Amino acid sequence: MPIVTVQVTREGSAPGRNSVTAEEKAAIIKGVSEVLLNVLNKPLESTYVVIEEVDLDNWGWGGLPTAQYRQQRAAETKS
């Protein structure tokens, strides 16, 4: 009876989207549940998956809010 918690930033995976779509969530749920089935033989119905979308402001990386960290990395890559 695994519990899988997936934390991702709340943003779109393509231009014009600003969040994870319901189809993408369903694909994540299916995918990680099948990993537990295939690797540990856990029946699908015993696995709970919880997806937590985190606002970009609330996710830090490199000591900065994510948006700023990405800008910094992009700037470094260019130079």
Next chain:
Amino acid sequence: MPIVTVQVTREGSAPGRNSVTAEEKAAIIKGVSEVLLNVLNKPLESTYVVIEEVDLDNWGWGGLPTAQYRQQRAAETKS
């Protein structure tokens, strides 16, 4: 100093409601805090309770988003 985290789907417990009510949240907080008091003798004021409401789309069960899994189970029960 226990920390109790309660994750539930964001939905009503009765027709016409679409979320957990403030009264229900207060009852959950009281109930689980008293369990820790009664079983482990933890003073109420040392227990933190955090309730996390999770959108139905973000909760997976049986490899599916919860709403679809419930439909599938209901269909199986009927047949």
Next chain:
Amino acid sequence: MPIVTVQVTREGSAPGRNSVTAEEKAAIIKGVSEVLLNVLNKPLESTYVVIEEVDLDNWGWGGLPTAQYRQQRAAETKS
């Protein structure tokens, strides 16, 4: 299908014990599961409970490891 996570310090509830007993764990599981049943009408079999025991060194309170914080509070109470 709630998930309840209970974090407590790894210590005994009575002299001569140094951890939570199996009976206490069972009582916590029973107690919190019944809270969800009574308040939100969640069937017992849909609730997962995970108990996490945390070493005293790994739990901080008042800016200090818990054992030191308790000593400090006990000293303050006496004086």
Next chain:
Amino acid sequence: MPIVTVQVTREGSAPGRNSVTAEEKAAIIKGVSEVLLNVLNKPLESTYVVIEEVDLDNWGWGGLPTAQYRQQRAAETKS
């Protein structure tokens, strides 16, 4: 590669605010990431920080929702 999760109540730190500001979030991210750098020598870019803001109704303390517990404590202090 530490992960630091910071859970706080969703409320302002000064009159007229009702949530944590973007500047405060950035300061939390910077501060806790630097703690991990200074104490454990973890590079900033390997630390993830996730800030979770929790509604006051969803945070329990002393067996009560936080707002009620604060009122009770304030009343006790006065008397």
Next chain:
Amino acid sequence: MPIVTVQVTREGSAPGRNSVTAEEKAAIIKGVSEVLLNVLNKPLESTYVVIEEVDLDNWGWGGLPTAQYRQQRAAETKS
């Protein structure tokens, strides 16, 4: 930069094992990281996976410690 937390009971997936093997852990890490890559286009190097093994006594289901709940379900199925 997703974080995936996988909580499973600490037990073997085959007779004679009493925990998840290093190979199984590696397969879980690979599998769930690839789900995030395939569904949300998250680079593998930006995904952290944390596996938490939970003692059977510390995992509750059906209001009981897991081992007891499984016995109860097995008994019900037979009768």
Next chain:
Amino acid sequence: MPIVTVQVTREGSAPGRNSVTAEEKAAIIKGVSEVLLNVLNKPLESTYVVIEEVDLDNWGWGGLPTAQYRQQRAAETKS
């Protein structure tokens, strides 16, 4: 009343150590509690800190267990 959870790999910060020391844990607890005090004005005594040490096998990065991912990165850097 913040809760700060710090997850780190269980390994030493210097040769000859294989875990985080008690002094380092105390410094982490002090440091992150002071961040919450300084940034959000949260009293030290209202902050709980929980440190979770995660075995290297149980932490994945880049789709691999951490030890393997580090070897791969080191090899890439050399070449």
